[in-house]
Amino acid sequence: MVFAKKDVDYSLYLVTDSTMLPPGTTLCSQVEAGLKNGVTLVQIREKDTETKKFIEEALEVQKVCKKYNVPLIINDRIDVAMAIDADGVHVGQDDMPIPMVRKLLGPSKILGWSVGKPSEVETLAKWGPDMVDYVGVGTLFSTLTKKNPKKSPMGPQGAIAVLDALEDFKASWCRTVGIGGLHPDNIQRVICQCVASNGKRSLDGISLVSDIMAAPDACAATKRLRKLLDGIKYQFVDCKLNETFPTAASIQSVICQVSSNRPLVQHMTNKVHQNFGANVTLALGSSPIMSEIESEVSELARIPNSSLLLNTGSVAPIGTLKAAISAYNEVKRPITFDPVGYSATETRLCLNNTLLTCGQFACIKGNCSEILSLAKLNKDKMKGVDASSGKMDVNMLVRATQIVAFQYRTIAVCTGEVDCIVDGTFGGKYKLSSGTAGVTAEDLPCVIIEDGSIPIMGDITASGCSLGSTIASFIGGLDPTGNLFDAVVGAVLLYKSAGKLASTRCQGSGSFHVQLIDALYQLFHENKPEKWSASLRKFK
Ligand SMILES: Nc1ncnc2c1ncn2[C@@H]1O[C@H](COP(=O)(O)OP(=O)(O)OP(=O)(O)O)[C@@H](O)[C@H]1O
Numbered sequence: 001m002v003f004a005k006k007d008v009d010y011s012l013y014l015v016t017d018s019t020m021l022p023p024g025t026t027l028c029s030q031v032e033a034g035l036k037n038g039v040t041l042v043q044i045r046e047k048d049t050e051t052k053k054f055i056e057e058a059l060e061v062q063k064v065c066k067k068y069n070v071p072l073i074i075n076d077r078i079d080v081a082m083a084i085d086a087d088g089v090h091v092g093q094d095d096m097p098i099p100m101v102r103k104l105l106g107p108s109k110i111l112g113w114s115v116g117k118p119s120e121v122e123t124l125a126k127w128g129p130d131m132v133d134y135v136g137v138g139t140l141f142s143t144l145t146k147k148n149p150k151k152s153p154m155g156p157q158g159a160i161a162v163l164d165a166l167e168d169f170k171a172s173w174c175r176t177v178g179i180g181g182l183h184p185d186n187i188q189r190v191i192c193q194c195v196a197s198n199g200k201r202s203l204d205g206i207s208l209v210s211d212i213m214a215a216p217d218a219c220a221a222t223k224r225l226r227k228l229l230d231g232i233k234y235q236f237v238d239c240k241l242n243e244t245f246p247t248a249a250s251i252q253s254v255i256c257q258v259s260s261n262r263p264l265v266q267h268m269t270n271k272v273h274q275n276f277g278a279n280v281t282l283a284l285g286s287s288p289i290m291s292e293i294e295s296e297v298s299e300l301a302r303i304p305n306s307s308l309l310l311n312t313g314s315v316a317p318i319g320t321l322k323a324a325i326s327a328y329n330e331v332k333r334p335i336t337f338d339p340v341g342y343s344a345t346e347t348r349l350c351l352n353n354t355l356l357t358c359g360q361f362a363c364i365k366g367n368c369s370e371i372l373s374l375a376k377l378n379k380d381k382m383k384g385v386d387a388s389s390g391k392m393d394v395n396m397l398v399r400a401t402q403i404v405a406f407q408y409r410t411i412a413v414c415t416g417e418v419d420c421i422v423d424g425t426f427g428g429k430y431k432l433s434s435g436t437a438g439v440t441a442e443d444l445p446c447v448i449i450e451d452g453s454i455p456i457m458g459d460i461t462a463s464g465c466s467l468g469s470t471i472a473s474f475i476g477g478l479d480p481t482g483n484l485f486d487a488v489v490g491a492v493l494l495y496k497s498a499g500k501l502a503s504t505r506c507q508g509s510g511s512f513h514v515q516l517i518d519a520l521y522q523l524f525h526e527n528k529p530e531k532w533s534a535s536l537r538k539f540k
């Protein structure tokens with residue numbers, strides 16, 4: 001059977017591994033369970049099987065694939081693929097060079113290549129459409145299936161770089177599947193986050209091994225995966241995403257919700273911020289808990305109206321941070337991420353980037369240096385944890401905030417004299433192949449909050465960190481019908497207004513600290529929009 005290459009469905013690509021079969025199953029029975037329930041492409045990848053056995057197994061699997069009219073790909077073994085007339089071959093970077101493989105296979109077979117970086121995409125683009133039909137993009141996350149991984153996991157940001165390269169080098173024919181460490185708990189996030197910057201393509205599918213091959217009930221496991229792939233919305237927090245534009249009335253309603261729900265805000269934050277953050281949280285009628293104990297994150301995440309502030313100014317062990325991200329994502333409770341000193345040192349860059357690959361954040365907030373660096377618009381390293389001084393161009397800051405919001409499908413906040421807030425959640429909508437239908441970062445809604453210059457806000461430590469506490473309280477306090485963008489904008493607006501009020505009452509930076517908590521307490525409990533001095537406007 002010859003498959004029209006353009007008709008190949010890459011959405012659910014099963015790769016075999018007979019070393020992980022549960023008792024009572026065979027390679028073929030697991031593949032058939034997958035095919036019956038929505039696997040669209042099969043690859044035989046048996047690293048430790050002798051040739052004769054490999055061929056016997058491949059022929060058996062081929063029979064089943066033919067029954068379901070699904071193409072069969074062979075990993076690495078071009079000889080085996082040719083011997084059994086399989087539908088295609090998949091090779092890695094260290095296997096036989098692609099032009100040779102194509103020469104052996106002929107033009108009609110499907111040829112897949114593992115890629116991890118833009119330079120590899122450039123090469124395949126130069127070869128043109130007759131060479132590589134699809135790429136396996138990875139390794140996305142660490143996985144036990146690769147015994148000696150040569151590369152460290154690239155995360156969604158690495159996949160975005162590959163998708164961008166495919167667009168830049170105009171390799172429109174080339175399809176993509178994400179590979180490595182993909183499981184039901186991260187598939188929606190990966191499809192949602194892995195979109196080219198021009199919004200024109202997302203992954204065409206995902207490739208996985210253990211969730212089907214090692215499943216005691218491979219039928220149920222495949223059905224579950226199929227449902228996630230065919231879904232349209234990734235509801236990563238249990239409140240409304242991207243519905244309306246914030247107004248004074250909608251913010252007032254958020255404050256009412258926070259007042260009555262009294263969220264529990266778990267802080268994993270730096271030492272400097274802990275006491276101040278706890279008091280800010282209390283001023284907002286919420287309960288702070290400063291906890292960095294791995295064994296309790298799951299329990300805390302499950303408390304009604306829980307919310308996590310993850311601030312990397314000084315940090316708990318990375319395993320604890322990862323566990324916290326997973327625990328809150330799992331129960332759809334919000335995480336506010338503050339990548340303190342993001343690009344100040346290599347260590348911080350690496351740590352923050354690692355955490356960014358681990359989950360979905362409801363909000364990412366940073367000062368202008370952090371946001372510019374996250375958006376890769378900052379050539380200079382940060383000097384420390386504080387924003388670089390000097391007047392910033394608002395257009396540039398908005399642009400950076402939009403890029404961060406778009407790339408991480410989050411609400412991004414950039415602080416300074418002017419605060420920018422951009423909603424990049426796309427209402428949690430996701431789709432294979434078609435990206436965001438051409439909508440780009442520049443098209444995202446942006447709100448500006450300002451109240452004139454309040455230099456003393458930059459003269460106390462952890463004022464940005466405590467805005468993080470405020471955002472985490474507001475998001476955590478939302479009803480399921482409350483709106484995420486309203487909550488973040490409301491937090492920034494109330495905090496700025498409190499800063500202004502405190503600056504008129506204080507005598508210096510010491511008393512400003514105290515006055516800021518008083519002002520937040522007052523404005524929150526009064527909940528009167530006419531008392532908010534900061535202005536809210538739509539950017540452009
Ligand atoms: N010049 C300014 N005028 C008005 N508001 C400001 C000014 N500088 C900072 N702010 C406000 O102060 C808060 C902290 O912002 P900043 O950008 O200084 O954060 P940060 O560097 O992360 O702070 P930290 O690391 O000390 O916690 C924000 O709410 C921001 O709106």
Ligand SMILES: Cc1ncsc1CCO
Nearest residue numbers: 270272313314340385462
């Ligand atoms: C001073 C300082 N150092 C690490 S975190 C922090 C608080 C402000 O970000």
Ligand SMILES: [Mg+2]
Nearest residue numbers: 340367464465
């Ligand atoms: Mg900060």
